Amino acid sequence: MKIVKPTNGQARHSRLSRLSRAGTAGDTQAVDGTPGSRDEGRDLTPVARDRVPVTPPNTVEGLVEEFSLSPRFPTREALEAEVDFWDATTAQWVGDCPRRAEYSIRLGLERREEAPYLAAGKSLHAALAVYYAGAPDELARAEMHRIWALGPDFRLPPNHRFAHLHEGHLDVVLENYLEHARRRDVFTPLRLKKEDLDLTDVLAAKWLLTPDGYIVFGECKLVMRFEVNGEEFIYAGRPDLPAFMSGSVMLVDHKSTNSYLSEWWADQHRFSNQLRGYCAMFKKLVPKHELTGAMINGLYIGAKATSKEFGGSRFARFGPYPYQPGHLAEAIRNQYTWRKMMTVYEQLGYYPQHASKLCGGCPFADLCEASPASRASVIQRQYVARSFNFLDF
Ligand code: SF4
Numbered sequence: 001m002k003i004v005k006p007t008n009g010q011a012r013h014s015r016l017s018r019l020s021r022a023g024t025a026g027d028t029q030a031v032d033g034t035p036g037s038r039d040e041g042r043d044l045t046p047v048a049r050d051r052v053p054v055t056p057p058n059t060v061e062g063l064v065e066e067f068s069l070s071p072r073f074p075t076r077e078a079l080e081a082e083v084d085f086w087d088a089t090t091a092q093w094v095g096d097c098p099r100r101a102e103y104s105i106r107l108g109l110e111r112r113e114e115a116p117y118l119a120a121g122k123s124l125h126a127a128l129a130v131y132y133a134g135a136p137d138e139l140a141r142a143e144m145h146r147i148w149a150l151g152p153d154f155r156l157p158p159n160h161r162f163a164h165l166h167e168g169h170l171d172v173v174l175e176n177y178l179e180h181a182r183r184r185d186v187f188t189p190l191r192l193k194k195e196d197l198d199l200t201d202v203l204a205a206k207w208l209l210t211p212d213g214y215i216v217f218g219e220c221k222l223v224m225r226f227e228v229n230g231e232e233f234i235y236a237g238r239p240d241l242p243a244f245m246s247g248s249v250m251l252v253d254h255k256s257t258n259s260y261l262s263e264w265w266a267d268q269h270r271f272s273n274q275l276r277g278y279c280a281m282f283k284k285l286v287p288k289h290e291l292t293g294a295m296i297n298g299l300y301i302g303a304k305a306t307s308k309e310f311g312g313s314r315f316a317r318f319g320p321y322p323y324q325p326g327h328l329a330e331a332i333r334n335q336y337t338w339r340k341m342m343t344v345y346e347q348l349g350y351y352p353q354h355a356s357k358l359c360g361g362c363p364f365a366d367l368c369e370a371s372p373a374s375r376a377s378v379i380q381r382q383y384v385a386r387s388f389n390f391l392d393f
Helices: 015-020 076-082 088-096 098-106 112-132 137-148 167-184 263-269 273-285 325-348 357-361 365-369 372-382
Strands: 064-069 109-111 191-193 202-209 214-228 231-237 241-245 248-257 291-300 315-322 383-385
Touching: 064 076, 076 202, 088 098, 088 231, 088 273, 088 325, 098 109, 098 325, 109 112, 112 137, 112 167, 112 214, 112 241, 112 248, 112 383, 137 167, 167 315, 214 241, 214 273, 214 325, 231 273, 231 325, 241 291, 248 263, 248 273, 263 291, 263 315, 273 291, 273 325, 357 365, 365 372, 372 383
Parallel strands: 248 291
Antiparallel strands: 064 202, 109 383, 191 214, 202 214, 214 231, 241 248, 291 315
């Protein structure tokens, strides 16, 4: 069994320091989807020192994980030093509300009580990545336990909003999902050889390789260059599951949620900038294939998910949402502009509040509700600082 995973020698990544290095806003013009200088990005070179064994259960028979860099960056450190990292999730926070961007990106805050919910989502995502890489169910389950990391006995207090989230609950959700997927999946995970890709604008990539040289794209990490307003714009993303459906490529995005699954729920993702950004990446990466758009793969993980009496949908697919090339260019242009706006807010020393209906579901509502003078103590009581690892997007 070949088992490969990067070392954990990734440099700590301070988003604030990166923001302070950002450029200033430019005039808005048409997005040029074609690459600029291509001289530096013709190939990707696997970084040999990242090939070290990992211990089970985070292994899938025969697959190796490869981390590759454009020759423009001889090392991961060189990439980190030069690239002003900007990923799909980060961008969305700025789009939602500048103040939320300040709390979540600049200060790196996360609501203390949300931690188990975020861990549940991450662990299910990890399990699905292993399953769709072709591994047996037990490896998917083992991966979920590994990422959940709180063990089988962890329980929140009964009155906690996420009291239902524990390992046993997630086991049932995953088992039901795998059964559902075997019966209902109408797509197959995308696997292509490197010669089928256009790597011109890929600065870094992390993905799995099959023994016969096919790339498994599920949960791959990509750092790509775009050109907006004649400026290079570097964008990073980790699409959940690029897949083939009806002869074309589509992005499947897993969303675990405590909300009931419905068209109304899914509508919030219909024009997702994150999904359109991923599609923009894949449009450049797999030029030989038509790209249709994105599909939401909803997993209900609320308290009733494990109840036999529950009459709602435990799992549901929404879409595919078709995107035109203009939608994709617009998504990258949004990202670029939000990035510029972060610099403007930083220079002004003030991140304005959106203060509208988005506040209803915002994890920082407690902070905004508190008087400005008391916010430091609210942060101390109710929030924890997240740390970002380089390439941990
Ligand atoms: S509560 Fe409203 S204003 Fe405050 S960070 Fe959230 S969305 Fe922005």
